[in-house]
Amino acid sequence: MTALEDDFGWTLGVVFRAFVKATNAAVGDLPGGHRGYQILTASVRDQPESQSALCQQLGIDRTVMTYLLDDLERASLVERRPAPTDRRTRLVVATETGRARLTELDLRLCHAEAHVLSGLSAADRKTFKALLCRLAGHVNELDPVPSACQAVQDIAASTS
Amino acid sequence: MTALEDDFGWTLGVVFRAFVKATNAAVGDLPGGHRGYQILTASVRDQPESQSALCQQLGIDRTVMTYLLDDLERASLVERRPAPTDRRTRLVVATETGRARLTELDLRLCHAEAHVLSGLSAADRKTFKALLCRLAGHVNELDPVPSACQAVQDIAASTS
């Protein structure tokens, strides 16, 4: 219980970790974990025009994306189909199953967020989110975040 | 710029990542990175009575701690000396150099925190920290955090 490190960093880490843990629990056995979720989301919302576009968007290595998609495809959540305009590229589209799974996951993730934030009143929750958002925006100006996944990778080699 | 994932998780990740990055930059070439800093801090503040106590406190594997301490010792920042009461255990004590390095690091980390929080006014900064602290406390009740480092490890296998 001693303040091992700077209090701010420690608390931030605790909260972030709790969110990560809740998120993982919510995602459950989805192939690829949180990255599977992100791929699924992108395939529905953004209709990525190629695998490599998806890679760049999510900050995932091409070689990793390959077997990530393999797993998702094996679970019938997405399909790789050759792009009609350029047969080098594969279009990543969500199946009906994948779409259904995504709406379910969104719900669960919403609960996960609520779980982490349950220590605050509704008003505090709102101000916290607002401040966090301002902070994120400011930080993004200072040093644009390449991607959501990149963050995780950096963190892996980093500190709390 | 599309909201890939839940906004809360994304913003939290962005801010956390920014902090991590700033922290790493502040720590610089310290052997062991942020863990080196934590070990150094613990060796000064808590005077750990054994390596394994340190491991448990920081959530670092024993085998990892071994070469982490090797590196720190090689840099003359800490010393392993046999405990007078039990010669099986090694006392980890900071050298004078290590102590000086730590005060310098504390200063740099303070700047790093200020850098991340520079997007908020002093008042907002204060409320943000307070809310974060309440959140961390609450989260800790729900599911006690074993350690600061454990968080990072979990995050490595996780989401933003």
Place this chain on the structure above:
DNA sequence: GCAGATGTTCTGTTTAACAGACGTTCTGCT
């Protein structure tokens, strides 16, 4: 003094990510 427990280190295995090579397909130039 001996059996078992504990602290630390070493070895081997596993996992994850990345760099590079390869086959396929497209684009630009002649």
Place this chain on the structure above:
DNA sequence: AGCAGAACGTCTGTTAAACAGAACATCTGC
């Protein structure tokens, strides 16, 4: 049309990090 070079996706090999378990040294209780 045909060819050189680039781009996309996949596969192979290498590297780094973490953990499990064995091995060694030392302590505690009987």
